[in-house]
Amino acid sequence: MGEAANVFIEGDNLDVLPTLPALLGRAVDLVYIDPPYNTGNDFAYVDDFREDGSRRSRHQAWVAMMRPRLLAAREVLAETGAICVSIDDNEVAYLRLLMDDVYGEDNLLAQVVVNLNPKGRQLGRGFATNHEYVLVYARDARRTVLDASSSDGVDERDFNLTTPDGRRYRLLPLRNTNKKFNPVTARTLHFSVWGDPATGRVSTTPYDGAVEIEPVFGDGRPAVWRWSRPLIDARPDDLVCRVVKGRTGDRVDVYQRDWLLRDTPGGRRKKLRTIWLAEEVGSTDTAVAELKELVGHVFESPKPTGLVRRILGTMPDDALVVDFFAGSGTTGHAVALQNAADGGSRRCVSINSAEPTREGSNARNAGLLSVADITRARLQAVADTVGGGYEER
Numbered sequence: 001m002g003e004a005a006n007v008f009i010e011g012d013n014l015d016v017l018p019t020l021p022a023l024l025g026r027a028v029d030l031v032y033i034d035p036p037y038n039t040g041n042d043f044a045y046v047d048d049f050r051e052d053g054s055r056r057s058r059h060q061a062w063v064a065m066m067r068p069r070l071l072a073a074r075e076v077l078a079e080t081g082a083i084c085v086s087i088d089d090n091e092v093a094y095l096r097l098l099m100d101d102v103y104g105e106d107n108l109l110a111q112v113v114v115n116l117n118p119k120g121r122q123l124g125r126g127f128a129t130n131h132e133y134v135l136v137y138a139r140d141a142r143r144t145v146l147d148a149s150s151s152d153g154v155d156e157r158d159f160n161l162t163t164p165d166g167r168r169y170r171l172l173p174l175r176n177t178n179k180k181f182n183p184v185t186a187r188t189l190h191f192s193v194w195g196d197p198a199t200g201r202v203s204t205t206p207y208d209g210a211v212e213i214e215p216v217f218g219d220g221r222p223a224v225w226r227w228s229r230p231l232i233d234a235r236p237d238d239l240v241c242r243v244v245k246g247r248t249g250d251r252v253d254v255y256q257r258d259w260l261l262r263d264t265p266g267g268r269r270k271k272l273r274t275i276w277l278a279e280e281v282g283s284t285d286t287a288v289a290e291l292k293e294l295v296g297h298v299f300e301s302p303k304p305t306g307l308v309r310r311i312l313g314t315m316p317d318d319a320l321v322v323d324f325f326a327g328s329g330t331t332g333h334a335v336a337l338q339n340a341a342d343g344g345s346r347r348c349v350s351i352n353s354a355e356p357t358r359e360g361s362n363a364r365n366a367g368l369l370s371v372a373d374i375t376r377a378r379l380q381a382v383a384d385t386v387g388g389g390y391e392e393r
């Protein structure tokens with residue numbers, strides 16, 4: 001395979017997946033897929049009544065379609081890799097059990113709720129559903145390189161203090177403010193430290209001018225520290241003693257200096273929560289707008305690139321990515337955008353079948369005869385506008 005960031009392969013993914021190892025010459029780091037949701041409109045997955053009176057439900061039909069494809073995907077994944085699957089309420093219960101079966105329930109990393117329709121579904125009766133899911137599984141949870149954190153949730157404005165040499169930081173109480181942690185539940189973290197608010201110095205041993213400080217909650221009940229004694233001794237510059245106004249008057253307390261820029265590659269990162277808001281990752285509406293800008297309103301329910309970019313952010317920036325239900329090519333678009341943003345060298349293989357577009361649809365009227373034509377059109381437009389190149393296999 002050449003060096004283009006985006007590669008497209010037309011075909012049934014069940015046929016194409018086994019050809020990837022020879023084509024790519026290496027294992028895949030990340031699979032992201034958004035399979036058909038089985039809303040009841042998909043002809044392929046209707047209830048199937050047998051002659052003997054038994055019935056195969058549409059869920060069973062959907063699982064029967066998905067199982068061999070998920071197995072084939074597992075075969076191409078690196079031991080350190082991960083797979084993320086978008087799904088909605090129709091099949092989430094079936095997919096979760098199927099994934100447990102194929103990938104192992106110990107390898108479930110998260111069932112993320114994604115708020116893709118912030119206004120909520122207004123059609124039909126009942127609840128205005130405004131979320132779907134992404135199931136995240138590691139190929140092997142002990143070995144995966146997936147880092148469940150992100151650098152974009154960090155708000156620099158929270159770091160309101162600056163040292164004389166210009167380093168930004170904020171103060172966090174060294175005391176553990178979570179009531180679950182107290183001298184009974186975390187005995188070794190309840191001890192006295194000594195501090196001097198005039199100099200800020202903190203120590204685990206008494207010294208001249210220092211006052212003894214015990215960790216206490218706001219109401220005066222005993223609390224515990226977040227750092228052990230050895231950690232406090234090892235990082236004295238990251239702690240400061242200050243006088244603070246408490247409910248019962250002034251008291252002396254100890255704070256951690258939490259630096260904006262840590263000595264970690266990629267800077268400061270924040271643990272990803274399991275509810276992803278449309279304002280953070282985009283919505284179905286913003287996804288339609290993104291596609292419209294490049295190709296036109298030619299696909300009904302694309303995913304926003306922000307959703308895929310957040311997933312990409314959990315993997316190394318040279319990840320080899322595969323989307324074998326590529327649809328309008330959102331994953332390839334997200335890969336090109338992410339590379340442009342951080343200088344990464346990710347590559348993406350998109351696979352989609354030549355499913356015909358509907359007669360009279362925008363896509364058909366634009367000369368896009370199959371969904372594969374839509375994928376191609378978008379990935380070509382991505383290469384033209386964002387860069388990274390495009391290649392077809």
Ligand SMILES: C[S@@+](CC[C@H](N)C(=O)[O-])C[C@H]1O[C@@H](n2cnc3c(N)ncnc32)[C@H](O)[C@@H]1O
Binds near residue numbers: 035
């Ligand atoms: C829900 S859409 C994916 C949408 C995509 N995430 C996006 O943002 O545009 C699922 C896609 O899978 C494709 N598809 C369904 N069965 C397939 C198969 N067996 N092999 C390859 N593609 C398939 C359909 O043509 C459809 O475009």
